[in-house]
Amino acid sequence: MHIVITGGAGFLGQRLAARLLARGELRGEAVQRLTLVDQLEPPCPPSDTVDVEGLALDITEPGALDSVLDARPHVVYHLAAVVSSAAEADLDLGMEVNFDATRALLEGCRERGLANTRLIMASSVAAYGGELPAVLDDMTALQPQNSYGTQKAMCELLINDYSRRGLIDGCVLRLPTIIVRPGRPNAAASSFASSILREPLNDEEAICPVAPSLELFVMSPAKVIEALVHGAEVPGEALAPFRAFMLPGITVSVAEMLDTLRQVAGDEALARVRHEPDPRIEAIVASWPARFETRRAQALGFAGDRSLHDIVMAFLEERSR
Numbered sequence: 001m002h003i004v005i006t007g008g009a010g011f012l013g014q015r016l017a018a019r020l021l022a023r024g025e026l027r028g029e030a031v032q033r034l035t036l037v038d039q040l041e042p043p044c045p046p047s048d049t050v051d052v053e054g055l056a057l058d059i060t061e062p063g064a065l066d067s068v069l070d071a072r073p074h075v076v077y078h079l080a081a082v083v084s085s086a087a088e089a090d091l092d093l094g095m096e097v098n099f100d101a102t103r104a105l106l107e108g109c110r111e112r113g114l115a116n117t118r119l120i121m122a123s124s125v126a127a128y129g130g131e132l133p134a135v136l137d138d139m140t141a142l143q144p145q146n147s148y149g150t151q152k153a154m155c156e157l158l159i160n161d162y163s164r165r166g167l168i169d170g171c172v173l174r175l176p177t178i179i180v181r182p183g184r185p186n187a188a189a190s191s192f193a194s195s196i197l198r199e200p201l202n203d204e205e206a207i208c209p210v211a212p213s214l215e216l217f218v219m220s221p222a223k224v225i226e227a228l229v230h231g232a233e234v235p236g237e238a239l240a241p242f243r244a245f246m247l248p249g250i251t252v253s254v255a256e257m258l259d260t261l262r263q264v265a266g267d268e269a270l271a272r273v274r275h276e277p278d279p280r281i282e283a284i285v286a287s288w289p290a291r292f293e294t295r296r297a298q299a300l301g302f303a304g305d306r307s308l309h310d311i312v313m314a315f316l317e318e319r320s321r
Ligand SMILES: NC(=O)c1ccc[n+]([C@@H]2O[C@H](COP(=O)([O-])OP(=O)(O)OC[C@H]3O[C@@H](n4cnc5c(N)ncnc54)[C@H](O)[C@@H]3O)[C@@H](O)[C@H]2O)c1
Pocket: 006, 007, 008, 009, 010, 011, 012, 013, 037, 038, 039, 040, 057, 058, 059, 060, 078, 079, 080, 081, 082, 083, 097, 122, 123, 124, 125, 175, 176, 177, 178
């Protein structure tokens, strides 16, 4: 089993690589080769049994993935992307990385007859927007209100169509907002959602740029990684006729997040969160829906977190390791 991860140096790419190596198998077959692709050479987790390689490739360069696809990988995780705020700030960059490079990847698979290669892409709640029902489901139309969500929505359609045509075996997972993300804030508009928990838990100050009433649809890093693994294993027939769906996140308000912070770490931790409204962030994040019915994903065997408290405790447990 040869697995490729684009965006292999990123947050999810590195965690997924570690998880696949720890698991040792996918679809009942031993993982033999793992190729991580990113702009800068991705760090390669050590392995005695798997041939792990990290390639520095800019996927927007013509033919960048040729040699990777020539090896006819069994599974490609397409995680390379310019995240939400960055894609909104620079339309050309967002289009090149999030859309054009995905199309080039699909064409590369098509040219090589990689009909059985499972291509898994990470989409986002940002693909939804506009006038929405109180609770969304997988039949809700995509009306993204930002460039990142638009680019993700376009890729979803393309991956579905290439799969329908039998050119690839695609699967698109719409990821909830991932919390608690370790490390530092990034350019994602939702970055604050991790910051307002992570920084106070690390005895640092955090800025909350949105109203406490704002709701988010969230999932822990561990559950997202399990979903990516499962995404390689779901039979293609079960994914038709539309291969994109929302993962089973949970709905939480910023007020609930702050309350959980107080329960877990006390008033002192809560006091480390400064409220500084940022209309630019609020406008992007408020356009993302937060209430979903995710029967489809659950029927396909994808599982979510039980509670926000569990998510925070999992972060603390991982930090202490
Ligand atoms: N983290 C979340 O909350 C979240 C939510 C929804 C969807 N997603 C999606 O999941 C995927 C992974 O997200 P992440 O959190 O790991 O993001 P990340 O920013 O940590 O990783 C993305 C990686 O893509 C790489 N990349 C960007 N442009 C590239 C290029 N031209 N060539 C090669 N590599 C390039 C970056 O260097 C980075 O390492 C992305 O597609 C993202 O849109 C993430």
